[in-house]
Amino acid sequence: MRDAVSTSPPRPGSAAPPDPALAEAAAAALERLRTAAPLVQCITNTVVANVTANVLLAVGASPAMTDIQGEGGVFAELADGLLVNTGTPSAEQRGAAYEAVGARSRAGRPWVLDPVAVGALPVRTALARDLLAFRPAVVRGNASEVIGLAGGTGGRGTDATDDVDAARGAAAELAARAGCAVAVSGPVDLVRSAGGTVVRVPHGSAMLTRITGGGCALGALTAAFTAVAEDPAAAAVAATTVYTLAAEDAAATAGGPGSFAVNLLDRLHGITPEQVAARARLVCEEDGR
Numbered sequence: 001m002r003d004a005v006s007t008s009p010p011r012p013g014s015a016a017p018p019d020p021a022l023a024e025a026a027a028a029a030l031e032r033l034r035t036a037a038p039l040v041q042c043i044t045n046t047v048v049a050n051v052t053a054n055v056l057l058a059v060g061a062s063p064a065m066t067d068i069q070g071e072g073g074v075f076a077e078l079a080d081g082l083l084v085n086t087g088t089p090s091a092e093q094r095g096a097a098y099e100a101v102g103a104r105s106r107a108g109r110p111w112v113l114d115p116v117a118v119g120a121l122p123v124r125t126a127l128a129r130d131l132l133a134f135r136p137a138v139v140r141g142n143a144s145e146v147i148g149l150a151g152g153t154g155g156r157g158t159d160a161t162d163d164v165d166a167a168r169g170a171a172a173e174l175a176a177r178a179g180c181a182v183a184v185s186g187p188v189d190l191v192r193s194a195g196g197t198v199v200r201v202p203h204g205s206a207m208l209t210r211i212t213g214g215g216c217a218l219g220a221l222t223a224a225f226t227a228v229a230e231d232p233a234a235a236a237v238a239a240t241t242v243y244t245l246a247a248e249d250a251a252a253t254a255g256g257p258g259s260f261a262v263n264l265l266d267r268l269h270g271i272t273p274e275q276v277a278a279r280a281r282l283v284c285e286e287d288g289r
Contacts, residue, residue, distance in 0.1 A: 016283055022199060022237065023280035027273035029229050029238035034060040038080035038227035042220050043067040043097050045087025045116060048213030051261075052083075055217040058268040059242065061224040072096030076103040080227035082111035083220045084131060086124040094127055101134040110137030110226040110235075114219035119148015132178050137232035139174055140183040140219045143167035150174050164190050172196070181233035183222065185215055189240045193233035200283040201237065204244035205251035207260040218243050241280045246271050 039062045044052055053063040066075040069092055076082055082104055084097045104111045113136040115128040128149055132139075139149065143162040147153075150170035164186030171182035171192045184190045189201040208214035222239040229235035249271070250263035 016285060018281040019284050020277075022282035022284060023241070023277050025234055026238040026241040026280055026282070027277035029225055029234065030059075030242055030271070030276055031273040032228040033224060036080070036228050037062055038224050039064060039078070040081040040083065040220060040224045040227070041066050041075050041079035041100065042083045042085070042223075043072065043093055043100060044083060044085035044114075044216060044220065045089075047087060048085075048216040051211075051213035052217045052220045054265055055213075055243075055268060056220055056224060058265040059221060059224065060269075061221075063220070067093050067096045069095035069099065073099030073103040076100035076111075077107065081223035081225075082109075083114060083223040084111065084136075085114040085116055085216055085219055086118060086128050087114075087116040087216060089124045089127050097127070097131060101131055101136075105134045110223075110232060112136055112138045112140060112219055112223040112226060114216060115139065115141045115145045115149045116216065118145050119153050120144075125149075132174070135178045136180050137226050138181045138183060138222055138236045139178070140185070140222050140236065142185045142215060146170050146174065146182060146184050164188060168192070168198075181231075181236050183236040183240060185218065185240075189244065191233055191236045191240060193231070197233065198285050199233070199237050200285065201240045201244060202281055202283070203241065203248055205247040205260075207251045207254060207257060208244075208247050210257040211261045211264075237282065241282065242268070242271060242276060245276060245279055 041064050049065050056063040118125045118128045143164050146167040147170045150173045164184050167184045174182050175194045179194050182192045191199045221243055222236050225235035225239040246267035249267040250260050254260035254263050
């Protein structure tokens with residue numbers, strides 16, 4: 001599956017200078033994650049389950065693909081983080097997803113919704129829109145998926161056909177409706193808080209669009225960071241920053257998608273909070289929808 005994740009620098013003159021405080025916050029979140037080793041329940045699609053688990057392990061979290069009815073809600077009460085990804089929504093997974101988000105909602109604990117191919121296909125679109133009522137802490141998707149979740153038509157299957165800025169209005173609508181942060185993946189990632197603050201993350205590599213699970217794994221990483229960051233938007237910014245910086249490093253020595261996928265795991269394992277603080281060029285801007 002392909003998902004547009006950061007591949008190019010920010011638009012010239014479009015934003016304020018990078019804010020070092022944002023980079024320091026992302027670095028501190030990574031340090032807390034490495035210390036806490038959060039247990040992350042992933043109700044995710046079968047295409048990317050192995051990639052997702054390896055990404056979580058590489059960064060220092062612990063994955064659990066607990067996605068059957070009768071266990072979804074039970075495990076959600078135990079897990080530190082929860083991802084629901086709509087990539088292959090079998091009846092069994094749909095039932096587990098409702099159990100899990102219900103348990104998290106009753107407990108007032110965060111979870112992440114990754115609306116894969118929503119807007120383009122009817123079953124997953126209905127599911128994701130229903131799940132939105134359980135108020136995820138973060139919605140993370142490409143621009144077309146975010147637009148589709150908000151009521152638009154979506155993209156071409158899992159591929160985005162809209163740019164990030166086209167999804168700003170949809171992101172604001174979802175944030176208001178569910179009281180959540182919204183992370184939009186694209187050439188420059190955009191994270192919108194429930195309160196309206198927008199942070200741009202101008203890192204990554206086009207190679208992320210050439211491997212299975214390039215975007216889906218970021219949803220799981222975001223769920224891991226919600227376990228160690230009190231603010232959902234800060235969790236989404238930290239996850240996106242760590243992931244896309246690691247992708248830049250992985251691409252620098254990769255000969256193609258295969259070696260990039262292996263390098264990405266190595267770089268997620270090796271990236272340090274100090275490197276994040278020094279390299280991240282995160283920009284905060286007004287929400288000028």
